[in-house]
Amino acid sequence: MVVGTGITPFGELWEHSLRDLGIRAGMEAIRDAGITSSDIDALFVGNMAAGRLIDQTHIGALIADFAGLAGRNLPTVTIEGADASGAAALHHAYLSVASGLHDCVVVGGAEKMTDLPDPEVTEITATALDQQWESFFGATLFSMYAMMARRHMHEFGTTREQLARVAVKNHRNGALNPAAQFRRPVRPESVLEAAEVADPLGMLDCAPISDGAAAVVLCSAERARRLPGPQVRIAASAQAGDTLSLSSRRSLVGFDATSVAMERALKLAGRSRKEVDFAEVHDVTTISEIMAIEDLGFVKKGAGGPATASGMTAPGGELPVNTSGGLKARGHPLGATGIAQIIELVLQLQGKAEERQVPEARVGLAHNVGGCGATAFVHILEVA
Amino acid sequence: MVVGIVSYGACIPRYRISSEDIARVWGQNPPLIGKQLGVFSKSVPSSDEDVVTLAVEAARTAMRRSPVAGDMVNAVYVGSESHPYAVKPTAGIVAEAIGATPNLTAADFEFACKAGTAAMQSCMGLVGSGMMDYGMAIGADTSQGAPGDALEYSASAGAAAILVGKKNLIATIEHTCSYTTDTPDFWRREGQIYPQHGGRFTGAPAYFKHILACGRDLMKAVSTGPGDYKYAIFHQPNGKFPLRVAEELGFKPEQVRPGLLAPEIGNTYSAAVPLGLAAVLDIAVPGDRIFVTAYGSGAGSDAFDITVVEAINSMDRTGPSAVRSMIERKVMIDYATYAKLRGKITMGGASR
Secondary structure, three states: OEEEEEEOOOEOOOOOOHHHHHHHHHHHHHHHHOOOHHHOOEEEEEOOOHHHHOOOOOHHHHHHHHOOOHHHOOOEEEEOEOEOHHHHHHHHHHHHHHOOOOOEEEEEEEEOOOOOOHHHHHHHHHHHOOOOOOHHHOOOHHHHHHHHHHHHHHHHOOOHHHHHHHHHHHHHHHOOOOOOOOOOOOOHHHHHHOOEEEOOEEHHHEOOOOEEEEEEEEEOHHHHOOOOOOOEEEEEEEEEEOOOOHHHOOOOOOOHHHHHHHHHHHHHHOOOHHHOOEEEOOOOEHHHHHHHHHHOOOOOOOOHHHHHHOOOOOOOOOOOEOOOOHHHHHOOOHHHHHHHHHHHHHHHHOOOOHHHOOOOOOEEEEEEEEOOOOEEEEEEEEEO | OOEEEEEEEEEOOOEEEEHHHHHHHOOOOHHHHHHHHOOOEEEEOOOOOOHHHHHHHHHHHHHHOOOOOHHHEEEEEEEOOOOOOOOOOHHHHHHHHOOOOOOOEEEEEOEOEOHHHHHHHHHHHHHHOOOOOEEEEEEEEEOOOOOOOHHHHOEOEEEEEEEEEOOOOOEEEEEEEEEEEEEOOEEOOOOOOOOEEOHHHHHHHHHHHHHHHHHHHHHHHOOOOHHHOOEEEEOOOOOOHHHHHHHHHOOOHHHHHHHOOHHHHOEOHHHHHHHHHHHHHHHOOOOOEEEEEEEEOEEEEEEEEEEEOHHHHHOOOOHHHOHHHHHHOOEEOOHHHHHHHOOOOOOOOOOO
C-alpha cells in the first residue's frame, strides 16, 4: 500500500543540493503518511548518476544520515537502473514489504543534474547506453531515440506534427501541475521550430535536465488499515529487460521490455488493459510516448501517432496519458522520475489531482524506462 | 560631492558577422537564432585591433571633445577581460597615448563585464575625495567565444572611455552603488583561451539577481522610480536579457532601446554599459536622467544615477565619433574571415 507521498518542485533548483532535495521529499512523504521516522524499517533510493553528476555515491546512507536517522541504524540501499532507477527502487521496496521482511519503508528517487554544464550531462545520461558499442562512438540518448523516430516514420508514416502533439499535450498538462518544471503550454509551431537536438527531434521533443526528488511511504496492508486513507494499493510491480545495445534488438520501433513488463503486470494485477483508466508513461522524447502506448498495447503498433493526434491520450480522451506533464513538462531528474510517476497515480486515485483530475480514476499505470529500453518497469496501482 | 562626466568617447570595430552566418556553420537554425538571442550581428576586431588600440581610440575621442589637457588626467583605469598582456598594463599605454604620463596613477581592472563601471567608480572616489581633478575610466574588450559555443553569437569587441571630474561637467552622477557576491556563472582560468559558463545558471541566479538587487538599491537610495528616468541602460550579454530585466524593474522598452546596442554589435563585455551610456549621451538633452546598471559575472552589479546638464549642448556629439555612426559604418565578413581574424584557425607551426 502507498500511504504517503512527498515531492519537491522539479527544475533548475540552484539553491538545493541532492541531500537537501532527498530529505525534503522524504520528510514530506512521512508527514503525509501520518507516521514518524521511528516507524520506518528501511530506506530505498533510486539514483542514476550522482557519482558522476556530483561526485557522490552512497546516496541511501547520505539521505538517512542527513534526515537524522543515522542513530537508528536503518538499512539503506541505492538502486540504479538508469533513468528507471526510481521504479527499480519502488520494485525492491515493494518486494521487501510483500515478503514480510519490512512493515513500513520509505522509497525515494532523487537526482541533481544542473551542477554540471549541459554537454557533460549529455555524456553522463549516455552512460545508460552500451559504452563499448554506442556511447563510445558518440551516441547520446536523444540521438538513439532520433533513429527510432526516423524508423517509426519510415515504417508507419508517423509525422513530425504527430510527435509535436505529444509535447503540446504534455506541456498543457504540466501547466496544471504545481510541481512541474515547465508550467506553460507550447504551440505546435514552437515545437517544430525549436532548436534541433537530433534530427527529427528538437528541443521541445526532449525531456529537460532537471533537479528534483520524490518519495513515497509503503507499508503492509495490515499496517495501512491503522492509518488514515484514502489508500492506494500496488496491484502489480513488474520488470522486464532486453539487450543493452539498440543494434542487437529485434526492432527499432518499440521496446519488447515494455510489452513483456506490461503482460507480467496485467497478470499480477489480474486486470485487463481496458480497466486501466489513465497512465504515466516514459516520454523522455515525444517518440517515446508514441512507442510506449503501442508497446503497452493500448493501440496497435504504428497507430500511436494518429491516436495521439486524435486526442485519445489527452485529458478527457479514452486513456489520458501523462496528466502530470510527463517527463517532458514535469521534468526528468533521472532517478526521481519513476517515483514522481507513482505520486501522480496516487494523487489521481485519491481524487487529489485538482485541475488535472481524471474523473472516476480507479486504476492507473506507470511505465518507466531505463536508457533506450534495456530496462522497463510497469506498475499498476488501484484504489484500495 | 558633485562628481560627474566631463567627456566620453567610443570605438567600435568596423567588421561585423551575422548570427545567421555563425548558425549556418554550426548546424543551428539560421533565421531563428538571431531572434532567440536578440543578437543579429556582432562586431569583430580586425588583426590590428586589440584592447589597447580600441581603448586609445575611445580615450582620444574623449580628450579631443573635452577642455581638459592630457597632463591634467591623474588616473587611467582600463577595465577588460581581454588585456593583450597578462602582465604589463594596458592603462600605461593608454595614458602615454593621451599625454597623461608621467604624473598619474594607472592600473588594469578585471571584473568580467563590469570592469569598466568599476573603473568609473574608482575615478569617482578619487575625484570626489579631492585627491585629483580628473580620472579616465575605460571599458574595452575583444571578448572570446569558443567555436560552436553559444558565446560565439555574442562575444564581440568595442571600447568606451568616460572622463570623470568635478569641473566642466556634461552630466552629474548623483549616486552609485554596487551588489557583489561569489557566484560562479562564467570564468576563464589562467592560460585558457576561451571562457566557460554555467549555461542557464548565467540567467536567474546571476544576471537577473544582481541587476535587480542593485537597481532597486539605487532607486531606493535616491528615492526614484522607473518613471523618473528618460533612459535606462543595462548590461547586454544578448538582446533579450536587458529588456526582460528592465520590465521586471518597471522600465519600458522605449527607455532601454536607445542604449541597447547588443542586437547590432553583440556583447562588448566591459565596454557594453559604457558604450550604451555613450550612445545615450550622444542624443541626451540637459535635464535627462539616466539609469545605469552594469553586470559582471562572478558576480556583481554597479548602478549609477546620472543627470545630463546644460554644458552637453556645447559638445560636438555628431560626426564619425558618434556611436550611431560607428554602428552604421560596417563591413560584413563571412565565418572564414572571422575565424582567421579571431585566431580560430590553427596555423601549422606559425604564430598568429
